[in-house]
Amino acid sequence: MKLKYLLGLSIIFMLAACDKENTELETEAEPPLELLKDSVSYTVNGEKYTSSNVERASIYTTESNTKITSGVNFNYLIQGDKDSILFVRDFTIKAVNSFMFLSFIKVYSNAETTNTNENNGSYLNFPKNKTDMFSTGMYKYSTDFWRDNSISGIAIRMINTRGDFKSYGENDLSKPASITQTDQQNSKFEIISLQKRKSDYLLEAKFNLNVFDAKKQVQKIENGYLRFSILKVN
Incomplete structure (x- = not known):
């Protein structure tokens, strides 16, 4: 017993x-949320790229919903909406033999913005809700970026040993659009997590897409994963 x-x-x-x-x-x-580092991985035509080097690049605004109008003496003139702007945050991602520009893009009405600065930088019309453009969910690729500037979403430019490739196309409004939403029909960009930390936010996303060179030769970016810091307070 x-x-x-x-x-x-x-x-x-x-x-x-x-x-x-x-x-x-x-x-x-x-590991604790505060200790998580930047991490990026993606595959291009079967070749995998990884990076822990994500940097904030430019922040700017430009005209939204642009179109060609007749200027003085019928001169060529591009004009956008007067009651809205296109707001852009750019990031760069450096990997071996690959350099990527990642742009978060959103059309805001003037009423949704305020003239202020960020981290003692230049004054700009920032969105009143700065996390709004990073909300979790699915995003379109802004195929008319630097053209009509009408689609809120994501733009990606990738430079590697094969050339210069973009998710968007011809910027000359007098010429037909070279890249449209049809070219990104099976592409996706999904923000799966946005978590507040002491001095920033940690964003996570999954993505895949087609990018094109000037001759519309395509490269497929697949199995994309992003985790990096945004909206850091200095």
Whole structure:
């Protein structure tokens, strides 16, 4: 009877030790949110690229919903909406033999913006809600970026050993659009997580898309994953 009791205690202690080990392993596998670093990976035509080098580039506004109008003496003139702007945040991603520009793009009404600065930088018409353009969900690719400037979403430019490729096309409004939404029909960009940290936000996204050179030669970017810091307060 005493032997059975001791065996029972041994089994209980062993199970408890296993539970403790599993808990410790789970804790080790999930570093604290504040310690998570930038991480990017994607595949181009079967070749995988990785990077931990994501940098904030430019922030700017430009005209939205642009079109050709007749200027003075019928001169060529491009004009956009007067009651809205296109707001853009650019990031750069450096990998071996690959350099990527990632642009988050959104059309805002003037009423949704305010003239202010960020981290003691230049004054600009920033969105009043700065996290709005990074909300979780699916995003279109802005195929008319630097053209009509009417589509809110994402633009990607990739430069590698094969050339210069973009998710958007011809910017001359007097010529037919070279890249349209049909060219990105099976593409997707999904922000899967946006988490607040002490001095920034951590964004996670999954993506795949087609990018084209000037002759419309295509490269497929697949299995894309992004995790990086945004809206950092200096």
